[in-house]
Amino acid sequence: MSNLKIILDWMSIVAIPVIIIAFLGYGYYKKVRVYEKFVEGAKEGFNVGVKIIPYLVAMLVAIAMFRASGAMEALMFAIKPVTALIGMPIEVVPMAIMRPLSGSGSLGVMTEIMNTYGVDSLFGFMASSMFGSTETTFYVVAVYFGAVNIYNTRYALPAGLVADIAGLITAVNVCRLLF
Amino acid sequence: MLNHIWLWMIALSIIIAAGTDMYNEFTQPTKEKAATEERNLNEETKLGQVTSEAIDAAGLAVKIAIGLIGVMALWLGIMKVAEEAGFINIIAKIVRPITKRLFPTIPSDHPAIGSMIMNIAANMLGLSNAATPFGLKAMEDLDKLNPKKGEATDDMITFLVINTSAITLVPASAIAIRASMDSANPQQIIIPSILAATMATLVGLTVVKTIQYIQRKRGMDKPSKVEGTEDE
Numbered sequence: 168m169s170n171l172k173i174i175l176d177w178m179s180i181v182a183i184p185v186i187i188i189a190f191l192g193y194g195y196y197k198k199v200r201v202y203e204k205f206v207e208g209a210k211e212g213f214n215v216g217v218k219i220i221p222y223l224v225a226m227l228v229a230i231a232m233f234r235a236s237g238a239m240e241a242l243m244f245a246i247k248p249v250t251a252l253i254g255m256p257i258e259v260v261p262m263a264i265m266r267p268l269s270g271s272g273s274l275g276v277m278t279e280i281m282n283t284y285g286v287d288s289l290f291g292f293m294a295s296s297m298f299g300s301t302e303t304t305f306y307v308v309a310v311y312f313g314a315v316n317i318y319n320t321r322y323a324l325p326a327g328l329v330a331d332i333a334g335l336i337t338a339v340n341v342c343r344l345l346f
Numbered sequence: 347m348l349n350h351i352w353l354w355m356i357a358l359s360i361i362i363a364a365g366t367d368m369y370n371e372f373t374q375p376t377k378e379k380a381a382t383e384e385r386n387l388n389e390e391t392k393l394g395q396v397t398s399e400a401i402d403a404a405g406l407a408v409k410i411a412i413g414l415i416g417v418m419a420l421w422l423g424i425m426k427v428a429e430e431a432g433f434i435n436i437i438a439k440i441v442r443p444i445t446k447r448l449f450p451t452i453p454s455d456h457p458a459i460g461s462m463i464m465n466i467a468a469n470m471l472g473l474s475n476a477a478t479p480f481g482l483k484a485m486e487d488l489d490k491l492n493p494k495k496g497e498a499t500d501d502m503i504t505f506l507v508i509n510t511s512a513i514t515l516v517p518a519s520a521i522a523i524r525a526s527m528d529s530a531n532p533q534q535i536i537i538p539s540i541l542a543a544t545m546a547t548l549v550g551l552t553v554v555k556t557i558q559y560i561q562r563k564r565g566m567d568k569p570s571k572v573e574g575t576e577d578e
Contacts, residue, residue, distance in 0.1 A: 176516070182471050187424060194427035201427050208426025212419030215482050216411050223407035229355040231403035235396045236359035237366055278523060286529040295524055296535045299517025300542035302510040308348070311506055312498060314482040315489040319497040320348045322557050323506050330511040330550025338542035345538060 215314050222313025226305055230268050239264060255339050258284065259293045263335045266297060267304040267328060274298070292346045296338040301331045363392035414478065421479035425461065434460030448508075448551075449501045451491070458487035462505055469512040481509060500558045507554050511546030514539065 194201045233239060243260055250260050262280060265273040280294040304327040312320050370391075388394035428434050438445070438459040445452070445459050452458055461484035468477035488502050489495070498506075517539045524532035 178471060178515075182473055183476060186476070190424050190428035190431075190433060193433045194431035197431040199427055199430040204427045204430050205423035207423075208429075209419035209423035211422045211486075212415050212417075212479075215418050215422075215486075216415035219414070219482075220408055220411045223411055224404050225352065227403040227407040227410075228400045229352050229359075231399040232359035232396050233355045235399035236363035236392055238355070238358045238362045241358075241362055274519070274523070277520070278527070281524070281527055286524055286527045287531070291524075291529075292535060292538070295517075295520045296538035296542060299514065299520035299535055299539035301546060302512055304510045307506065307510050310478070311481060311485050311509070312502075315485045315492075317489075317496055317498050317502070321498045321503060322347065322554075323498055323503045324348050324351065326503060326507050326550060326553045326557065327510040329553050330507055330546040333549035334511055334542045334546030337545040338538055341538040341541050346534075 218316065219310050219313035222309045223306075226309035230272075230305060234269070234272060253336055254343070255336065256290065256293070258290045259297065259339065262294045262297050263332075266301055266335065267331050270303040270306065273303070289342065289346055292342045293339050296342050297335050300338050301334045304328060304331055359396055360393070363396045366392045417475050418479045418482065421476055422483060425464070425480070425483055429457060429460070434464075437463055448504055452488075452501055456487065456491070458484055458491070458501075461487055466508060466512070469509065470515050472514050472516040472518045477512075500554075500561075504551070504554050504558075507550035508547060511543055511550045513543040513547060 191201055191205075194204065239261075243264060246264075247257065247260070250257065250263070255263060259280060261276050262273060265276045277294045277298045281288075281291040284290040304324070308320060308324055308327065312318075312323070388398060425434070434457060435455060438454065438456075441459070441463050442454050445462070446454060449459070449462075461480055465477050465480035465484050468474075468480055484505060485502065488499065488505065491501070492499050515536075517535065520535060520539070521532045524535065
């Protein structure tokens with residue numbers, strides 16, 4: 168397992184330089200005006216950054232209010248019977264709720280769970296697997312659709328959340344089996 | 347959908363905060379309330395906290411977006427060179443058997459395929475700061491095929507679901523935190539994480555494809571009510 172970890176660590180270190188040199192080198196070989204084209208593409212970066220601001224403000228403000236008001240605790244209380252039914256221990260429910268909403272928030276929840284119950288406890292394993300296996304869906308929806316000025320996201324958010332729930336339940340149950 | 351969720355998140359927050367404050371005000375012993383003038387209501391009440399958190403979050407959103415500009419510019423520049431050279435096309439051709447199924451309406455030589463693959467590959471390797479620029483580039487390319495600007499296409503949603511349930515070979519930040527907390531074996535969560543993410547991707551794709559199938563069928567029955575963007 169630790170050999171795998173070393174290999175994977177090296178892979179992520181080497182990946183970016185390899186991508187950069189492969190892309191630019193191939194462009195140069197194909198006689199593309201690399202510098203000019205790079206600058207041309209990079210110009211877009213600014214527009215994208217500015218374009219997502221309103222979407223990100225809308226999303227992050229709503230999430231911050233939700234967290235600060237105690238609405239999250241209320242939600243946790245409300246879904247307790249459901250989570251018990253699907254075999255999710257109440258200790259890791261905050262993680263399940265926080266994960267799609269906020270990256271830094273769920274990082275905090277994970278650390279707290281591991282502090283309280285121990286890193287290598289069952290709950291610690293569950294929390295970190297939950298963290299590792301899903302993305303901050305609300306943030307991704309805001310940023311990705313914001314970049315192309317899309318306000319009608321149709322069924323994107325519910326579909327993303329269903330996927331998250333499936334991932335979270337799997338994480339909990341695999342941990343229960345393995346550890 | 348987002349309309350409703352967004353409004354209810356804000357409305358519920360204010361209602362619950364106000365309710366908590368009212369409850370506290372009525373149940374608090376009057377002794378503590380005597381020094382009303384000295385109270386810092388902004389910090390003491392839930393409503394005050396909600397307000398200041400909301401304002402902080404608005405500032406944070408701008409900070410995140412501005413911080414993204416540099417890394418976006420870097421990767422978009424590199425992508426542009428690769429695109430001009432035809433490199434992205436080569437990648438797109440290799441993965442065509444898979445993408446043809448997932449995104450049946452995108453022409454196989456369209457640049458969107460290349461940027462989506464780059465995004466998914468970067469996510470798998472755990473290169474999150476490269477993944478976002480590739481992903482946003484993919485969204486822009488997908489938007490070029492969008493007949494109804496401002497509305498998400500089926501392909502965009504399929505891509506988004508793959509993205510939010512991204513399979514990572516190395517959940518790097520979770521492992522790093524476990525290591526910092528003296529875990530005996532921090533990387534032990536790799537297997538459960540991969541399994542869970544795979545499950546999330548499969549379920550997400552099933553949901554998305556089912557919805558698209560139903561909508562297409564409905565669209566064929568009543569052509570006036572076509573909601574999707576596919577012309578099949």
